[in-house]
Amino acid sequence: xxxxxxxGQYIEGNSFIHKMDARVKILLSLIYIVILFLISTPVAxxxxxLLTAFLVWLSKLPVKYIIKGLxxxxxxxxxxxxxxxxxxxxxxxxxxxPFLPSLKITEQGLKTAxxxxxxxxxxxxxxxxxxxxxxxxxxxxxxxKLLKPFEIxxxxxxxxxxxxxxxxxxIPTLSEETEKIIKAQTARGADFESGNILKRAKxxxxxxxxxxxxxxxxxxxxxxxxxxxxxxxxxxxxxxxxMKMTWRDGVAAIVLVLASVxxxxx
Amino acid sequence: MIDxxxxxxxxxxxxxxxxxxxxxxxxxxxxKGSFVAVLGHNGSGKSTFAKHLNGxxxxxxxxxxxxxxxxxxxxxxxxxxxxxGMVFQNPDNQIVAAIVExxxxxxxxNLGVESSEIRRRVDECLExxxxxxxxxxxxxxxxxxxxxxxxxxxVLAMEPQVIILDxxxxxxxxxxxxxxxxxxKKLNQERGMTVVLITxxxxxxxxxxxxxxxxxxxxxxDDVPKKVFSEVEKIKAIGLDVPQxxxxxxxxxxxxxxMPDDIITVAECKEVLxxxxxxxxx
Numbered sequence: 001x002x003x004x005x006x007x008g009q010y011i012e013g014n015s016f017i018h019k020m021d022a023r024v025k026i027l028l029s030l031i032y033i034v035i036l037f038l039i040s041t042p043v044a045x046x047x048x049x050l051l052t053a054f055l056v057w058l059s060k061l062p063v064k065y066i067i068k069g070l071x072x073x074x075x076x077x078x079x080x081x082x083x084x085x086x087x088x089x090x091x092x093x094x095x096x097x098p099f100l101p102s103l104k105i106t107e108q109g110l111k112t113a114x115x116x117x118x119x120x121x122x123x124x125x126x127x128x129x130x131x132x133x134x135x136x137x138x139x140x141x142x143x144x145k146l147l148k149p150f151e152i153x154x155x156x157x158x159x160x161x162x163x164x165x166x167x168x169x170x171i172p173t174l175s176e177e178t179e180k181i182i183k184a185q186t187a188r189g190a191d192f193e194s195g196n197i198l199k200r201a202k203x204x205x206x207x208x209x210x211x212x213x214x215x216x217x218x219x220x221x222x223x224x225x226x227x228x229x230x231x232x233x234x235x236x237x238x239x240x241x242x243m244k245m246t247w248r249d250g251v252a253a254i255v256l257v258l259a260s261v262x263x264x265x266x
Numbered sequence: 267m268i269d270x271x272x273x274x275x276x277x278x279x280x281x282x283x284x285x286x287x288x289x290x291x292x293x294x295x296x297x298k299g300s301f302v303a304v305l306g307h308n309g310s311g312k313s314t315f316a317k318h319l320n321g322x323x324x325x326x327x328x329x330x331x332x333x334x335x336x337x338x339x340x341x342x343x344x345x346x347x348x349x350x351g352m353v354f355q356n357p358d359n360q361i362v363a364a365i366v367e368x369x370x371x372x373x374x375x376n377l378g379v380e381s382s383e384i385r386r387r388v389d390e391c392l393e394x395x396x397x398x399x400x401x402x403x404x405x406x407x408x409x410x411x412x413x414x415x416x417x418x419x420x421v422l423a424m425e426p427q428v429i430i431l432d433x434x435x436x437x438x439x440x441x442x443x444x445x446x447x448x449x450x451k452k453l454n455q456e457r458g459m460t461v462v463l464i465t466x467x468x469x470x471x472x473x474x475x476x477x478x479x480x481x482x483x484x485x486x487x488d489d490v491p492k493k494v495f496s497e498v499e500k501i502k503a504i505g506l507d508v509p510q511x512x513x514x515x516x517x518x519x520x521x522x523x524x525m526p527d528d529i530i531t532v533a534e535c536k537e538v539l540x541x542x543x544x545x546x547x548x
Contacts, residue, residue, distance in 0.1 A: 012402065136364045169364040172406035218359045225360035228320055228352040229373035229424065230344045240371035240384040 010135050016248060017059040017133045022142030024249040028256050029130045035260050036119055036126075042111070044263045045118055051259060052122050059133050069128035070121055077117050084113040136168040141243065144234075158234025166222070174215065181210050267333060267428060267460050268296040268319060268350070274327035275314055275483075288314045289483040291328065298427070301454040301461045303474035303491075307505045308466075311483040316432045316464045320350040333427060348377060350428040351421035355436050357413035366408075366416055367392070367401040373424045384423075391419040394457075395449050411442025415449055422453075428460040429453065435467065447473065468495070468509045472530040479504065492528040511535035 012018075017025070036048065056066055070077075091107030131139065144161035151157050182192060185206050192203050275289040288311045296302055306312040317323040318330050321337040332350050335342040351373075354360045363369040367388050374384045392398045395415040405413055414434055421429060431450065435443040447470055453459040463474060471477050477494040479487035481504050487494050495501065495508045498516045507513065511532055515525040523542070529535050 137368045165363060169362065169405075172404070173358050176406075218356075221354065221356060221359035222362065224317075224322055225352075225354055226362060226372075227322060228347055228354075229420065230347050230376040231372075232344070232376065236378045238375055238378050238381060238384065240368070240375060240381050240388065242381050 009132065011061060011065065011132050012135075013060055013133065015058060015060040015133070017055065017129070019246070019248055020133075020252060021243055021245045021249045022134050022138040023145050023243065024245060024253060025130055025134055026139075026142050026146060028252060029126055031256060031260060032126055033123060035263055036122055039263050040115070041266060042115070044266055045115055047259075047263060047266075048122060049118065052125055055129060056125070059129060061129070061132055065132060066125055066128060069132075070124055073120065073124050077120060080120065081113040081117045084116050085109050088112045136165065137241070138243070140164045140168075141239065141241075145243065158237075162234075170215075170218070173218075174211070177214060178207065178211055181207055267298040267300075268294070268462070269331040270294040270318075270328070271331075272328035273315075273318060273325050273330060275311075275318065275323065276326045287483055289318075292483065292485060294478065294485060294488075296428075296460065296462065298460055299454075299458045300476060301451075301463070301474045302476045302478060303463045303465055303471035304478045304480060305465065305468070305471050305506060306480035310480045312464050312480050313432055314483075315480065316352070316430050316462070319428070319430050319462065320352050321346050322352070344377070348373070348424040349426055350430055351424050351426035353414070353417050353421055353429065353431045353434050355433045357410055357417050357437070360417050361405045361413065361420075364404055364406075366397065366403050366405060369405060369416055370420045370423050373420055377424065387423045387425070391422040394422060394453070395419045409442060410438045411445040414438060414442065414446050418446070418449055418453075426459075428462065430462045430464070432464045433466065434463075435465070435470065443467075443470075466506075468507050468512075472509045479506070491530050495530050496527040498527075 039045065039048065056063065085105055086103060086109065088109035089106055090109075091111075093104050093106055094110060095105045097103035134142070140161040143164065144157050147155055147157035147160060186192070190203065190206055192200065192207070194200075195203070270292055273289055273292045273294075274287060276285045276287045278284070279286045292315065304312050304315065314323060318325060318337065319332065321330075321332075321343055324338055330337045332346045335346050335349070337346055361369050362372050370388045370391055371384050374387055379387070388401075389398070392401055395418050397412065397415050397419060400408065400412065400416075405416060408416070418429070418431075418434075429450075434450075435446050438446065450461055450463065451473055454461045461474075463470065465471055472491050472495065474491060477487070477489065477491045478485055479494065479501070486504065487497075487500070495512045498508050498512065501508050508516070509530050511534070512527075512530055515527070515529050515535065515538070519525045519527070525542075526538060529538055
């Protein structure tokens with residue numbers, strides 16, 4: 001059920017990208033995403049595609065993991081491409097539906113559809129690249145550090161990071177639990193698979209109620225266990241793994257900024 | 267090391283508005299370096315008692331001192347919790363981090379220990395529980411016994427003097443149970459760690475050097491395991507069992523065989539039975 005989710009999964013490695021500082025990686029990913037939405041010419045897209053391919057190569061991750069991350073996006077990709085294909089007008093008409101003359105594919109529509117699919121795919125590839133090469137702890141630590149300046153306007157940086165850590169930690173535990181409850185309820189005659197949407201949504205109740213009850217009980221236990229180990233928020237807390245920026249981060253930042261300037265210029 | 271003086275813990279019953287005592291005027295003194303097993307069936311107050319030993323629960327009456335510090339004194343809360351580390355029943359519900367070594371680092375990080383020192387402690391503690399090779403693994407991929415050993419390591423990282431284990435093997439399979447018990451025994455014997463083991467497995471209690479039996483919030487028996495388990499009828503009256511080997515010899519004795527009443531381990535039992543069989547042959 002949850003096995004296809006690549007976001008939040010981390011694959012150990014020793015590559016250039018693995019060794020980069022989490023804070024820099026998060027910031028650069030954000031810049032990358034912004035750039036992705038600002039560019040519009042096919043040439044720029046081709047360059048971004050090449051840049052992304054280079055990053056994937058640099059990360060030494062198996063390409064199948066990257067592809068796997070795209071799988072859950074498949075329907076959204078198909079849906080947006082069809083929508084863009086038929087809804088965008090302009091340019092020469094390439095094809096007209098024989099039964100419905102208003103339904104036609106234009107040159108502009110085809111172009112927009114392709115670019116849109118490319119844009120969304122690249123977005124997913126880069127975010128999964130970030131999570132695949134950064135351990136969950138480093139990721140949340142990075143977010144905590146980046147949010148630190150916003151503590152002045154009462155953003156609870158440490159608490160947000162701690163919640164994310166715990167959430168990531170409990171994904172496998174709760175998915176296991178879900179599977180167990182599904183089996184237990186199926187054995188009692190519950191039917192999760194047939195009927196219309198409304199019926200199926202209703203069938204989820206005997207799954208969700210025990211799942212929530214157990215999640216609350218777990219949360220309670222965890223709170224006591226954390227208390228027992230002297231947890232008292234982010235105050236005076238030290239970290240075993242210190243974050244350090246190296247020359248790698250400098251090089252990556254310079255390359256990405258130059259690439260952005262170049263891409264926006266064309 | 268641990269001094270419990272007239273400890274009471276009560277809550278108000280919602281229906282009758284009466285005070286219900288979970289623990290009533292309990293006195294107990296635990297020496298440094300000892301291994302104490304606390305036995306009792308469900309509702310005997312043994313878990314509640316354990317939670318008093320590191321200030322998770324505070325007494326309604328009486329006092330609990332850990333290494334001379336009063337658990338009710340707010341100024342010492344963190345000192346007490348790092349002196350008396352606590353391991354819980356469900357290994358899944360006490361692990362915070364998604365990587366083993368980060369989990370072990372959690373407590374010293376909370377205590378504000380310097381990062382190189384945390385690294386040293388993490389490596390040492392994983393070594394003690396024999397989990398070094400799993401330092402970079404994800405806890406969810408480990409077995410129950412391994413997870414529980416990680417939980418023990420993450421408590422050891424505070425460098426406590428006492429370790430309190432609240433039914434640490436209740437959710438484990440036999441293999442995991444023996445791994446965890448071996449680790450506990452090793453901590454006590456090789457490192458001189460004071461151990462308080464809350465359990466309802468008699469075979470585990472037999473490994474301790476002192477057994478405290480609780481019933482209805484009171485200590486009813488407090489002695490060395492051999493003495494405690496020799497009183498088979500008394501133990502059964504409380505609703506508990508004796509170790510299987512003790513039970514076996516008890517039944518044989520009832521059948522008229524001359525068997526000793528202070529046998530609590532399988533090895534001892536084997537010796538005794540072999541001796542008797544040899545005697546019969548002659």
